Amino acid sequence: MIKKEAMFWKQIGKEKTVQCQLCPHFCTLKEGERGRCRVRENKKGKLISLVYGKPCSLSLDPIEKKPLYHFLPGELALSIATVGCNLRCLHCQNWEISQSSDISSIEISPKKVIEEVKKNDVKIISYTYTEPTIFYEYMLNIAKLAKKSGIKNTIVSNGFINPEPLKKLCKYIDGANIDLKSINNEFYKNICKARVKPVLESLKILKEKEVWIEITNLLIPTLNDKKKNIKSLVLWIKKNLGTHVPLHFTAFYPSYKLLNLPATPLKTLKEAKDIATKAGMKYVYIGNISDEEGSSTFCPKCDSILIKRKLFSATENNLKEGKCPKCNEKIEGVWH
Numbered sequence: 001m002i003k004k005e006a007m008f009w010k011q012i013g014k015e016k017t018v019q020c021q022l023c024p025h026f027c028t029l030k031e032g033e034r035g036r037c038r039v040r041e042n043k044k045g046k047l048i049s050l051v052y053g054k055p056c057s058l059s060l061d062p063i064e065k066k067p068l069y070h071f072l073p074g075e076l077a078l079s080i081a082t083v084g085c086n087l088r089c090l091h092c093q094n095w096e097i098s099q100s101s102d103i104s105s106i107e108i109s110p111k112k113v114i115e116e117v118k119k120n121d122v123k124i125i126s127y128t129y130t131e132p133t134i135f136y137e138y139m140l141n142i143a144k145l146a147k148k149s150g151i152k153n154t155i156v157s158n159g160f161i162n163p164e165p166l167k168k169l170c171k172y173i174d175g176a177n178i179d180l181k182s183i184n185n186e187f188y189k190n191i192c193k194a195r196v197k198p199v200l201e202s203l204k205i206l207k208e209k210e211v212w213i214e215i216t217n218l219l220i221p222t223l224n225d226k227k228k229n230i231k232s233l234v235l236w237i238k239k240n241l242g243t244h245v246p247l248h249f250t251a252f253y254p255s256y257k258l259l260n261l262p263a264t265p266l267k268t269l270k271e272a273k274d275i276a277t278k279a280g281m282k283y284v285y286i287g288n289i290s291d292e293e294g295s296s297t298f299c300p301k302c303d304s305i306l307i308k309r310k311l312f313s314a315t316e317n318n319l320k321e322g323k324c325p326k327c328n329e330k331i332e333g334v335w336h
Contacts, residue, residue: 004053005049006137016031021162022040023162024160024162030042060122066154068177069333070333071152081097083130090257117149117151125142125152126155127142128156143173152174159178160198160199170205182217182223184229214246215245218288223261244282245281252264252288282332283332290311292310306324
């Protein structure tokens with residue numbers, strides 16, 4: 001098994017106790033203990049990443065599936081993940097791998113990942129499926145090689161990471177979809193076993209470092225779908241990130257430990273989109289449900305259809321050098 005010393009940790013006291021400083025949990029670990037992520041372990045007084053070079057998933061996906069709608073539409077991304085996560089979301093759709101501590105037996109070096117990208121002639125790597133923060137060292141080394149080769153890097157993340165490691169990562173990341181689960185800290189505390197403030201700080205850092213940002217808000221019936229909560233979330237985004245950040249309201253389906261709740265009705269998603277649009281957000285989408293109009297991009301000035309999407313793929317792209325062909329309005333995004 002590949003074992004690599006982790007970044008962002010310190011020793012505590014004279015005993016071989018360490019404190020991980022990668023994410024806001026700041027796990028303090030005695031020898032042999034693992035952090036909340038289950039994949040970072042104190043080995044003889046050193047913090048070790050158990051998943052370095054050990055992906056549990058490596059596959060090709062449309063970039064729209066992340067979802068990233070304003071980032072090279074129509075392109076495929078090589079998606080990579082290891083087991084583990086630093087959150088405990090009761091509704092996790094990938095809980096079999098995110099909540100697992102069963103380390104993969106596959107070994108793929110960063111160099112081999114880049115070779116796979118080139119072999120498949122794709123332009124993007126996406127660190128996704130679980131939480132890329134927990135395989136930070138592996139992601140960082142892949143991203144460095146990718147950048148040298150002109151390959152773009154994207155993360156699909158819960159944003160629960162400390163400022164220092166995030167700022168270091170931002171040097172190599174081109175785009176991010178951050179899962180802002182709610183603006184309500186009680187939701188984070190009760191449903192995810194985390195806090196919302198570090199996620200909001202991460203979004204501010206990504207903006208400051210000029211990483212392309214898109215935000216996903218999964219609406220769960222009875223838990224975070226109240227109109228006042230949606231409006232508060234939208235207004236925070238507008239104030240702190242601007243009106244051009246694409247916002248994806250996506251449908252929940254019963255999974256993991258929330259099998260007792262119903263799926264999100266399309267009506268709820270449309271109401272959320274209406275709230276965000278009326279608040280001034282330019283690009284608001286409906287996802288994880290069949291609704292072609294809700295997943296397509298329209299010009300915020302003249303309402304012309306710019307990018308049509310169906311089943312997580314862009315089927316038609318009418319943009320001309322990042323602008324609306326009808327009124328010449330600039331459409332924010334990464335288009336080349």
